[in-house]
Amino acid sequence: MNFEESLRISVRAIRGHRLRSFLTVLGVAIGVAAVITFVTLGASLQADVLGEVAGDRTPSMAVAAGPADASPGPSGPQQAVFTERDVAEIQALDGVDAVVPSGDVPVAGLAFEGQTLGYNQLTASTPAFFDYRTTAEFSAGGPYAQGAAELVLNEPAADLFEANVSVGDQVAVVRPDGTRVNATVVGLLGASDSPFGGFAIPRVYVPTDPFYETRLESPSTGDQQRVYPTLTVVAEDFQRVGDVREGVLAYLDGESDARRLKPESYEFRAQTAEDVVDQIRSLLDTFTAFVTGIAVISLVVGSIGIANVMLVSVTERTREIGIMKAVGAQNRDVLQLFLVEAVLLGVVGALAGILLGILGAVAATRYAELPLTFPYEWAGIAVLVGLLVGVVAGLYPAWNAARTDPIDALRYE
Amino acid sequence: MSDVPDAVVLEGVSKTYRLGDQPVTALSGVSMRLQRGSYTAVMGPSGSGKSTLMNLVGCLDTPTSGRVVVDGQDVAGLSDRERTRLRGREIGFVFQTFNLMPRLTAAENVALPMVFQGVSAAERELRARQLLDRVGLAERATHRPRELSGGQRQRVAIARALANDPALLLADEPTGNLDSATGRAIMSQFADLHRAGNTVLVVTHERPIAEHADRIVHLLDGEIERVETIDEPRRPQAGDAS
Numbered sequence: 305m306n307f308e309e310s311l312r313i314s315v316r317a318i319r320g321h322r323l324r325s326f327l328t329v330l331g332v333a334i335g336v337a338a339v340i341t342f343v344t345l346g347a348s349l350q351a352d353v354l355g356e357v358a359g360d361r362t363p364s365m366a367v368a369a370g371p372a373d374a375s376p377g378p379s380g381p382q383q384a385v386f387t388e389r390d391v392a393e394i395q396a397l398d399g400v401d402a403v404v405p406s407g408d409v410p411v412a413g414l415a416f417e418g419q420t421l422g423y424n425q426l427t428a429s430t431p432a433f434f435d436y437r438t439t440a441e442f443s444a445g446g447p448y449a450q451g452a453a454e455l456v457l458n459e460p461a462a463d464l465f466e467a468n469v470s471v472g473d474q475v476a477v478v479r480p481d482g483t484r485v486n487a488t489v490v491g492l493l494g495a496s497d498s499p500f501g502g503f504a505i506p507r508v509y510v511p512t513d514p515f516y517e518t519r520l521e522s523p524s525t526g527d528q529q530r531v532y533p534t535l536t537v538v539a540e541d542f543q544r545v546g547d548v549r550e551g552v553l554a555y556l557d558g559e560s561d562a563r564r565l566k567p568e569s570y571e572f573r574a575q576t577a578e579d580v581v582d583q584i585r586s587l588l589d590t591f592t593a594f595v596t597g598i599a600v601i602s603l604v605v606g607s608i609g610i611a612n613v614m615l616v617s618v619t620e621r622t623r624e625i626g627i628m629k630a631v632g633a634q635n636r637d638v639l640q641l642f643l644v645e646a647v648l649l650g651v652v653g654a655l656a657g658i659l660l661g662i663l664g665a666v667a668a669t670r671y672a673e674l675p676l677t678f679p680y681e682w683a684g685i686a687v688l689v690g691l692l693v694g695v696v697a698g699l700y701p702a703w704n705a706a707r708t709d710p711i712d713a714l715r716y717e
Numbered sequence: 718m719s720d721v722p723d724a725v726v727l728e729g730v731s732k733t734y735r736l737g738d739q740p741v742t743a744l745s746g747v748s749m750r751l752q753r754g755s756y757t758a759v760m761g762p763s764g765s766g767k768s769t770l771m772n773l774v775g776c777l778d779t780p781t782s783g784r785v786v787v788d789g790q791d792v793a794g795l796s797d798r799e800r801t802r803l804r805g806r807e808i809g810f811v812f813q814t815f816n817l818m819p820r821l822t823a824a825e826n827v828a829l830p831m832v833f834q835g836v837s838a839a840e841r842e843l844r845a846r847q848l849l850d851r852v853g854l855a856e857r858a859t860h861r862p863r864e865l866s867g868g869q870r871q872r873v874a875i876a877r878a879l880a881n882d883p884a885l886l887l888a889d890e891p892t893g894n895l896d897s898a899t900g901r902a903i904m905s906q907f908a909d910l911h912r913a914g915n916t917v918l919v920v921t922h923e924r925p926i927a928e929h930a931d932r933i934v935h936l937l938d939g940e941i942e943r944v945e946t947i948d949e950p951r952r953p954q955a956g957d958a959s
Contacts, residue, residue, distance in 0.1 A: 309832050316820045627816045630777065631877065632805015632833040634798055711777050714816065 305637040314645040328613045329653040335603030336657025336686045342599045344665030346592025351677040362436050363539040365576040369566045382533040387522045387561040397551045399544040404432045405532035409515050415476040417467040426508045428516035445471035445491035451513045458493040461506035523564040549574045607693040614646050614701035626713025639706040646698020654690025722789030724884040724916040725751040730783035732769050743769040744939045756911045758927035759920045761936030771920050775887050776804035788884045809878025813890035815870040817862040823873045824858040830880040848876035868899035888919045905953035
């Protein structure tokens with residue numbers, strides 16, 4: 305019997321049990337749809353986050369000292385160990401375009417237009433800080449100047465005050481000892497200041513001079529210098545990032561002040577943007593694999609549904625199998641017939657699942673406000689899975705049908 | 718007749734089943750010959766071995782001992798596949814309960830045996846129409862079995878049995894599920910087919926049905942009790958019954 309013939313007879317059999325076939329197909333469809341929805345959601349989330357993190361990439365790396373066994377990341381424990389001499393030395397290294405030190409300035413609060421707010425720390429850096437930030441865009445004004453009593457607010461920080469803050473206004477910084485320093489607002493940053501989007505953390509940026517007062521004696525020169533917990537080292541181009549990273553680490557582990565200032569158990573890390581991207585990617589991959597795993601379970605349940613329906617179908621059609629064998633059907637004809645039927649249910653389920661999954665993915669990404677990134681290869685995979693589910697789930701029932709003894713089958717009521 | 722082999726020849730055929738540990742002899746030492754164009758009836762009470770004989774003649778089963786030769790081929794020497802192929806080509810079954818495929822139309826049911834012999838779709842369709850026309854159901858070709866009366870279903874089954882132009886038409890109580898008038902119509906159909914040269918074997922326990930044949934083989938307890946020749950078999954014309 306040729307394939308076309310068994311397809312025709314199988315379609316007839318499936319249409320003979322509309323409700324049952326529909327429910328079976330639905331089982332597979334839900335499984336496939338769940339897989340596609342979650343995979344798409346994962347891919348979209350990944351694209352969104354990685355786009356934010358690596359959007360305007362600069363050939364830079366974040367240099368810090370942390371405990372040797374701590375997981376590398378931007379949020380690990382850090383100590384202010386890099387002196388101004390270290391900054392100057394690194395700046396002089398071959399291939400280094402810029403070194404931007406940054407650190408936190410502990411404060412008691414901020415005051416504006418008679419309103420005083422509790423606020424615990426400012427971010428101090430150099431004006432170059434804004435050149436190498438990946439996400440912040442100035443909505444008004446521009447960066448502060450080194451040595452001037454100026455500051456930059458992001459939108460969430462500006463929103464803390466009842467009165468409208470604009471460029472040129474005076475904001476008073478209340479130091480922990482209660483003294484006040486007046487600073488001029490020179491720039492306002494847009495809302496999306498965080499690489500993870502949506503989390504509006506208020507931030508206030510100030511120049512290290514005059515605000516940053518964390519100082520230690522430099523072991524090499526003997527004078528008091530500002531010390532910073534993190535340095536952003538920018539290479540001249542992407543090709544040199546690796547070399548610069550080596551150079552920076554070699555300097556730090558050698559003659560640097562930082563080596564003598566850091567605790568013995570801490571070690572230096574120079575984390576490139578690629579590293580962060582890789583870390584986030586692997587984190588998101590784990591997340592996607594987890595939800596996809598759950599979805600795969602529903603797909604397995606769907607295929608058990610097919611196997612069950614096919615077994616019932618074989619029992620129910622025992623007599624028909626007997627008739628077919630009496631009029632000359634070979635075992636393989638019967639096997640083919642039932643297998644085609646099972647595969648048909650699986651593939652139709654997979655196709656319906658793709659449509660359902662795309663709808664689900666569109667709805668889910670819209671709800672989560674993510675840009676839709678559809679992993680096209682999964683549509684192909686879903687059809688293959690449907691095919692496979694049909695074959696695996698249909699094989700035993702079909703084999704059962706094929707070896708039915710026609711004499712018994714014809715007598716079967 | 719030397720060129721064309723007999724439709725079916727049984728030589729000393731025995732069949733023993735195992736029922737638990739107990740061997741049960743269903744047939745023992747049965748020999749008979751169904752010549753081309755003959756019309757034979759097998760009669761006997763239940764348990765006489767009629768079904769076993771029918772399964773053996775129909776290539777559904779193989780004998781424990783003895784030879785079953787269908788269209789010149791010894792069934793015992795064939796593989797399962799070859800036996801199925803021989804059955805599909807040389808045996809046309811007509812069952813008491815019609816045994817049509819419920820989801821296929823009359824024409825598709827008639828064409829089904831040809832599907833398994835690899836006949837092309839166009840040829841199947843043409844031949845199915847011709848056969849339905851021959852049993853007087855040309856108008857019903859696209860109807861499903863449940864839309865047909867019992868007599869019509871049995872005629873579809875007869876048309877199906879003829880699909881591959883078999884050596885033997887094997888009918889098992891063909892009128893058992895029909896009222897007497899319809900039964901007569903079906904028997905006149907077999908008479909027509911016999912006149913047209915088909916070899917017919919009817920298995921029945923009803924004497925009036927058996928009397929349509931040229932001879933009646935009486936089975937009792939798995940053996941041939943006697944073979945009765947009918948001098949004037951009932952041969953209803955197609956128009957005899959409505």
